[in-house]
Amino acid sequence: MDNPVMVVPGALQPLLALANSAREVGLSPRTADLVHLRAAQINGCSYCVDMHARDLKKAGETDERLFAVAAWRETHYFSEAERAALALTEAATRLADRPDPVPDVVFEEAARHYDEPTLAALIIEIALINFWNRTTVAVRQIAGPT
Numbered sequence: 001m002d003n004p005v006m007v008v009p010g011a012l013q014p015l016l017a018l019a020n021s022a023r024e025v026g027l028s029p030r031t032a033d034l035v036h037l038r039a040a041q042i043n044g045c046s047y048c049v050d051m052h053a054r055d056l057k058k059a060g061e062t063d064e065r066l067f068a069v070a071a072w073r074e075t076h077y078f079s080e081a082e083r084a085a086l087a088l089t090e091a092a093t094r095l096a097d098r099p100d101p102v103p104d105v106v107f108e109e110a111a112r113h114y115d116e117p118t119l120a121a122l123i124i125e126i127a128l129i130n131f132w133n134r135t136t137v138a139v140r141q142i143a144g145p146t
Contacts, residue, residue: 001139015128022124025117030059031082034069035089035122036129041070042093043133050143081113085122092126 005011023029033056040048053066068075072086088102088110095101111119 003139003141004135015131018124019128022121022128025121027114027118027121027125030056030061031085031122032125033059033061034078034082035085035125037066037069038072038086038089039093039126039129040133042090043130043137045133045137046143047136047141048129048133084110084113088122089126092123093130 001007005015023032033052037049037052037056040052056066062077064075065077068077069086072078072083078086084106087106091102091106110122114122
């Protein structure tokens with residue numbers, strides 16, 4: 001089956017519009033793609049891992065940073081703002097893993113690095129990639145040429 005947003009009439013455009021609105025407030029596209037890559041890794045979405053790693057590479061991302069996204073806490077490759085975004089991504093992606101899914105310390109650290117519009121955009125990006133991961137994984141869309 002194709003991705004459900006390609007099957008249900010009118011489903012794709014609102015999602016693309018939401019993504020575009022999130023990009024208009026100044027969140028770095030590189031940060032957004034790092035968030036997409038990390039959430040896709042957590043969710044086991046090979047299609048999205050492949051796509052976002054390739055997008056980051058095209059945008060000039062280094063191999064060291066690409067290879068280290070899954071282990072970002074144990075590297076020096078990421079800025080404090082990127083670390084805050086990655087921590088928020090992990091918390092908001094793994095909602096059922098702990099009683100306090102997004103601890104205050106994680107949210108406050110993200111809020112320290114991002115103003116309200118960019119933090120809102122970051123949260124929207126996290127929600128959207130989780131949506132895409134779930135629809136893509138559900139229909140078993142795999143990475144690579146089809």
